[in-house]
Amino acid sequence: MSNGIKIGLLVLGAVLLFILVGGFSCYSWVNGLRNDGITKERALSAQYLDNQNHLSAFISGFHEQVGLAEAQSDKVNTILEDAVKGRYEGQGGGYTVDSPFFNAIFEAYPEASLEQLLENWGKIQDYVVAQREGYRNVQSKLLDMIREYDTWRETGLVKSAMVRKLGFPSSRLEARIGDTVVTGEAAREKMLQIVLTKAAKDAYESGEMEPLQVPQR
Numbered sequence: 001m002s003n004g005i006k007i008g009l010l011v012l013g014a015v016l017l018f019i020l021v022g023g024f025s026c027y028s029w030v031n032g033l034r035n036d037g038i039t040k041e042r043a044l045s046a047q048y049l050d051n052q053n054h055l056s057a058f059i060s061g062f063h064e065q066v067g068l069a070e071a072q073s074d075k076v077n078t079i080l081e082d083a084v085k086g087r088y089e090g091q092g093g094g095y096t097v098d099s100p101f102f103n104a105i106f107e108a109y110p111e112a113s114l115e116q117l118l119e120n121w122g123k124i125q126d127y128v129v130a131q132r133e134g135y136r137n138v139q140s141k142l143l144d145m146i147r148e149y150d151t152w153r154e155t156g157l158v159k160s161a162m163v164r165k166l167g168f169p170s171s172r173l174e175a176r177i178g179d180t181v182v183t184g185e186a187a188r189e190k191m192l193q194i195v196l197t198k199a200a201k202d203a204y205e206s207g208e209m210e211p212l213q214v215p216q217r
Helices: 003-066 074-084 100-108 114-154 157-165 184-196
Strands: 174-177 180-183
Touching: 003 074, 003 114, 003 157, 003 174, 003 184, 074 100, 074 114, 100 114, 114 157, 114 184, 174 184, 180 184
Parallel strands: none
Antiparallel strands: 174 180
16 A cells, blocks of 8 residues: 555544544534523523412411411402512501501401401511512522523524524423413513512513502401
8 A cells, every 4th residue: 555545544534533523522512502501491490480489388378477267369469479579668667567568458358357467467577578588589599590591592602503593492491370381482581570570460471560459348
């Protein structure tokens, strides 16, 4: 075999090896991006549900704090969700017995006497304040996770193009509200609505809500 043929074979082998190594590196990089995206979207979907669970636990715990049977009224739960989302903080009185929140709760519990509520209001006030802070924290956590996800998707000229090519936001990103599920970019927008609104239950569907009308006795 001539030297020319040997050199040609060596060059060909080197080229094939370079292509093989380069192809494997590209595959590993793309696969890593996909795995990162799946992990981030699963975490966002879980945190979104956790935020809703926080509200549900707050409402159930509130009825226990009051020491009364849970009122059969969606408006009661709406008042409580308003409180934990911060609506009453700007109305004066906070959560004291002179506050709009106290009046709303008193109106919403027709079976409760004023004396019953006043007797338990100290621990109720502490409970609401603590839960309000807890909900603020989980809101901030979800917002930070969305920001980190967006930064991951949008930074790097080549990386951002590949992330779009891989289909992120994907159908794995879910905003689940009861039996209703939205996915992908619509889910991301829904999560941002929940984080940014101070309204109550209807915010989970529309992102906005008319001022709450307290039920009359």
